[in-house]
Amino acid sequence: MTTTTHAPVATAASARDLTKTYGTGAAAVHALDGVDVDLAPGRFTAVMGPSGSGKSTLMHCLAGLDRPTRGTVTVDGVDLTRLDDDRLTRFRRDHLGFVFQAFNLLPMLTARQNILLPLELAGRRVDANVCDDLDTVVSVLGLGDRLGHRPSELSGGQQQRVAIARALVSQASIVFADEPTGNLDSAASAEVLAYLRRSVRELGRTVVMVTHEIDAAAYADDVVVLADGRIRSHLVSPSRAELVSVLAGSSHRDAS
Numbered sequence: 500m501t502t503t504t505h506a507p508v509a510t511a512a513s514a515r516d517l518t519k520t521y522g523t524g525a526a527a528v529h530a531l532d533g534v535d536v537d538l539a540p541g542r543f544t545a546v547m548g549p550s551g552s553g554k555s556t557l558m559h560c561l562a563g564l565d566r567p568t569r570g571t572v573t574v575d576g577v578d579l580t581r582l583d584d585d586r587l588t589r590f591r592r593d594h595l596g597f598v599f600q601a602f603n604l605l606p607m608l609t610a611r612q613n614i615l616l617p618l619e620l621a622g623r624r625v626d627a628n629v630c631d632d633l634d635t636v637v638s639v640l641g642l643g644d645r646l647g648h649r650p651s652e653l654s655g656g657q658q659q660r661v662a663i664a665r666a667l668v669s670q671a672s673i674v675f676a677d678e679p680t681g682n683l684d685s686a687a688s689a690e691v692l693a694y695l696r697r698s699v700r701e702l703g704r705t706v707v708m709v710t711h712e713i714d715a716a717a718y719a720d721d722v723v724v725l726a727d728g729r730i731r732s733h734l735v736s737p738s739r740a741e742l743v744s745v746l747a748g749s750s751h752r753d754a755s
């Protein structure tokens with residue numbers, strides 16, 4: 500059996516000199532160009548920036564879904580760039596949660612079955628600890644009276660809350676959310692974002708969310724702004740005015 504050494508954890512996730520280049524020579528695209536970033540545990544961080552600035556690439560590298568060309572990614576004290584594919588897959592399964600734009604729920608399963616599916620696939624028993632965790636997550640996400648419903652019997656916002664519960668119930672150290680409100684109308688978006696923020700506040704979880712929407716980023720504690728594959732700003736508890744001003748600057752630069 501292989502073991503993973505855990506270094507003391509000061510950040511939930513960090514990257515050093517993170518570089519991702521697609522293609523070579525004149526056709527090379529520098530999606531990430533030497534990014535250094537530290538994401539604090541127990542906080543809700545939004546990743547923003549113009550289209551093509553590297554948001555998805557950063558999230559995929561931090562989440563071990565893609566390998567960088569150069570640099571390191573440390574999550575929960577583990578250097579992901581040193582793990583082989585099998586260990587990386589296990590690390591993702593045991594330590595990370597994912598929420599995507601498409602809710603990715605199985606239509607024939609109830610909300611409860613969908614939430615517990617990853618644990619069951621990982622061979623974990625649904626014991627009293629898991630049930631306690633499920634009860635807490637379901638109550639924070641306001642899904643108590645929806646657990647027996649199938650996805651087709653739920654609204655879009657409720658389906659995305661089930662997907663968030665599925666990501667949280669495994670006790671993931673970090674939940675990565677890629678445009679989680681991209682398929683929702685504004686009322687459902689506001690509801691889902693408020694529940695995501697509650698999960699961070701009340702469950703002490705760490706959430707990293709890629710978004711284009713300033714209204715969505717306003718729910719986050721911190722905002723990382725990318726431009727041309729580099730960190731333009733890492734704003735801690737920004738005001739909306741500060742965020743608007745930094746984003747206006749980054750799209751200016753993008754257009755110039």
Ligand SMILES: Nc1ncnc2c1ncn2[C@@H]1O[C@H](COP(=O)(O)OP(=O)(O)OP(=O)(O)O)[C@@H](O)[C@H]1O
Pocket residue numbers: 521522528529530548549550551552553554555556557
């Ligand atoms: N598989 C790939 N092959 C080649 N180039 C890629 C690939 N994936 C991303 N890129 C390029 O890398 C750059 C960053 O892409 P990325 O998807 O990370 O940006 P983004 O900020 O998430 O964009 P968007 O907001 O449009 O989703 C872009 O120029 C993109 O075209």
